[in-house]
Amino acid sequence: MENKLFLITEQEITVQEVVDKVSDRNAGAINCFIGTVREMTKGKKTLYLAYEAYVPMAEKKLAQIGDEIKERWPHTQVAITHRIGELAISDLAVVIAVSTPHRNDSYEASRYAIERIKEIVPIWKKEHWEDGQKWIGDQLEKTAYPKGAPKMEELND
């Protein structure tokens, strides 16, 4: 089942694998966004991260994001893989691939996907620093849209 378009996995993510899922003869552009584990955040040093997910619901919500994107940007293909478990610095946490006929849409749809992931997909990150650990919540500090979908201008802050 590793060829699911919307996948939560404990395995390392291969960028090419996700990109290949959106390959399309009528795509002129593929945007691939990769979220990686960063070492320093506001002067604080991360040792490693742990991600946990409500896996079946998370995959459904990723698929919902794919549907929202296809509705807003027709003729688009979307694949998203999110890794869970323990991740080291520089590991890939999420890979979003979007193919579209024209390039601008690929950027916009990809950015929409990452913002929506941070709103509705039940995945949680626990940061492990030298001096402690903490489950991170509500990074966006804004309204959740569990059922509907936000307007693009609401994504651009």
Add this chain to the structure above:
Amino acid sequence: MENKLFLITEQEITVQEVVDKVSDRNAGAINCFIGTVREMTKGKKTLYLAYEAYVPMAEKKLAQIGDEIKERWPHTQVAITHRIGELAISDLAVVIAVSTPHRNDSYEASRYAIERIKEIVPIWKKEHWEDGQKWIGDQLEKTAYPKGAPKMEELND
């Protein structure tokens, strides 16, 4: 020399190879834009494309784009590979990888890169259709900025 950050090549491009060049412990995001050969454009069917480049100058201009990006978005890593020669439908023509500490910058810097490529990098595309062929020029139909650099608002049309 395949590990050059700014490369013109006749070989197939591997996405992972370009992405790996911008891997950075302090990157939280990598945006990877892939330009592919699209079959249908405005109802016209492309059979294949040929790209030609003034190779040494093209690599210099790609590097210049990298410098412009680092100046506008600090702590950014950039790698760009453009393929030349004959390309089939769905082949990768260009791969741009940009790593940044925060995700918004990765999208903006990547979009800047593709727009600048279409302005200043001496690479030319010849479309081969069923009923003819043509060197494509001036897709942007706007002012060239051979030495300076455009403002972001000029890129957003």
Add this chain to the structure above:
Amino acid sequence: MIKILLFAELSEQAQSGELFIEAEGKSIAAFKDLLQKSYPELTISEATMIAVNEEYAEDNYLIQKEDVIALIPPVSGG
């Protein structure tokens, strides 16, 4: 008894990934109140979403016999 799934901070607080509670017929809002009273160690807030059968539920939804409920604290994927 209704099965409640817990994740992240909440499963650490409960020292378990699941709980069972008598909640059939209750609204989501009433269920949250009851759960908080029964398990004061759990951090349940306005921001804690409730999923029923893997879909976000409205506050006025009435819990059915076979429902699987999950507490969804603010998410932080990506």
Add this chain to the structure above:
Amino acid sequence: MIKILLFAELSEQAQSGELFIEAEGKSIAAFKDLLQKSYPELTISEATMIAVNEEYAEDNYLIQKEDVIALIPPVSGG
């Protein structure tokens, strides 16, 4: 004689990737005029940029003895 590199449509029109022309001391603008007169089959326009030694040149640049000139028609990479 100055070496002129041609690409894309221009090299097809000239049936060659290079030409040689007497252009030392000329400005870029004068060089473009001369080249167009000498090779009327070439499509040279306002949009045709001139590179000198792999860098775009201004119209008033004066061509030096060892310069390598390239004609850069509107680009279409990406």
